Amino acid sequence: MAKSSDLAGLPISPLQRTPLYELYAESKARITPFSGWEMPVQYEGITKEHQAVRQQVGMFDISHMGKFKLKGATVLEQLQYLVPSDLEHLQPGEAQYTVLLNEQAGIIDDLIIYYQGADTAGIQDVMIIANAATTAKDRDWLLSHLDQANLVFEDRSPTQVLLAIQGPEAAPTFQPFVEHDLATVGRFGHFESNVLGKPAFVARTGYTGEDGFEVMLDPGAGIELWRSLLAAGVTPCGLGARDTLRLEAAMALYGQDIDETTTPLEAGLGWLVHLDRNSDFMGRAVLAEQKQFGVARRLVGIRMEGRNIARHGYPILYKQEAIGTVTSGTLSPTLGYAIALAYVPTHLARVDQALEVEIRGKTYPATVTKRPFYKRTM
Template identity: 60%
Template sequence: MQTWITMADSLKPTPLLEQHQQLNARMMGFGGWNMPVQYEGITVEHQSVRQKVGMFDISHMGKFLLKGDNLRQKLQPLVPSDLSQLEPGQAKYSVFLNEQAGIIDDLIFYFEGISDSGAEIGKLIVNASTTAKDKAWLLENVSAEAIGFEDVSDSHVLIAVQGPDAISTLQRFTPTDLSAIRNYRHQSGTILEQPAWFARTGYTGEDGFEVMVDPETGKKLWQTLLEAGVAPCGLGARDTLRLEAAMALYGQDINDTTTPYEAGLGWLVNLDQGEFIGQDTLKKQQAEGPPRKLVALEMQGRHIARHDYPVWVNDQEVGIVTSGSFSPTLGKSIALAYVPTAYAKSGTEVAVLIRKKPQLATVVKKPFYRRPKA
């Protein structure tokens, strides 16, 4: 489970800490980092992203630079997704798995292409709270020399700019044609006349980019976007946004005891790509069906189902809530929960035990929110 703590002295600061303090952000510990939870307020920040544009300091994310001969082939046994078909500039969302197909972490692999020397180049972005674990797992299975491993987690700023106006706003400060970078693509370029890397990925359900730059450029970019009217947003709004989009949070919705098929991530599994860690368990679950599934719940009242609240059917506990909140966009309480597969069908009624009282909820299709098509 992700841990929130308040002892700032024991936490890592991102390079943008001073910028957050100047904005009087409410700071808390997250994954070992001192992070802004909110500025003006979670609902205001949430709606800024849904309606216009907001930005997040996500410099705490783990960032690995990789370079080596046959890089994709060497990484292939660690993930259930086929990396061989990736073209330069493409990205792939996937997971590290243990032998039981439990999710060690979810990640995005960005394939840069092939260098003049013939080596393949890529980036790996992982969760902040699991960076050390991911690094150890990666290097336990592939040598650092074989993949030219470099951990730049602490030395690069990563800013996510998300929302309907994200591209038009960001484009003002870069000559790189952002509209030419399609979804789940990435490209190197410049911003504010400095080197930058742009990835059209995100964690909010909205369009936008994640921009990686050096710390000094990051500070200037944050201030520039602030002056351009981009709303600073904290982890609170990031959580409600990703929940509406039914995007899993590692440590809550997925962990090393949940498999991709259970978590609704079966779409990233390719059982025919060759051998990979956890493959036998996934083959069995594909044939027999997973014993439980992560479902979307819509509460029938305004009660909020929180993490670890029990899910009941016919006066018996059958599952557990992993994430829950009031949805600012939908105006209702929503949650994600694991339930036996027999109760995972859309329209099934269940109850969530809140303060020792059962509150009715309905299983609905994921995601709760899908952005309007342009």
């Protein structure tokens, strides 16, 4: 690893900006560096933005995320080897949340694979949305493991805007702007249509635990849609609310809750692992062994006593011995108490297990609880 002195005089890589960057100032956003980007952490306040999504509708600029378009006769077949989930069941307009795995079944990234169907010649059309911090890594991994002679791979990450419209009022609010009946689109459904008269890719997906849509379109159309939604009363939201919302829904954050040192079975993502598949896939032997003999640790939900907040990196203790680490933690705006995710030994991963969290040299009581912490009722 290079020392700081070794880096003296080297140019600092500038942070990237999405096409909506200039609009942040109009809504008085507070900007923060995130995964190599200048992104809004909040506009009028994290709690207000959080509650807007839980109770009404909010919108996020997520244009920093990776966007890959793949076309070829065997795209799904090739992707099948790189993920533990069965992609053969996908019908046109359906999608699969899954994880890219390495040979040790470590998670390279979590992503969504959208199958858009095949043309009359049998050429399959697939869209992949990946995390911002892992876009380059994912692209390199995919290109090194896919047969490029038999597919076309297009990285649309730098050319497309991606907006998330989330909340119980997302559908009726977004409907006037899209030439498609949103009532016909189920969860993880997706389609191509015109939004404000411009071509767009729309999916009923999100990272908040609420109903909502993610919309990909050209920069000019994206700016127009943002302004139109703002005029319609949609609350602009930043990364702060996105983090508290996803944590209440117990959705993993790559780089904190999951990474290449964790397997999907350890991370509570066993529902993505389809060992009954006839075909082989990356890391299958490791996962089959873990399935048979169990895992040594599990990612669990933690509820703190009082208002003490367990932050990322804080030690988890049992009988005064450190046995795990907090991966994510916050004070839940919806629930009114502190919640966290943490890896603990499997024998301590049962619900209602009493533990402690060390916060600035002192220990505070915590309890293993069910996930998700919050689940929408409609």
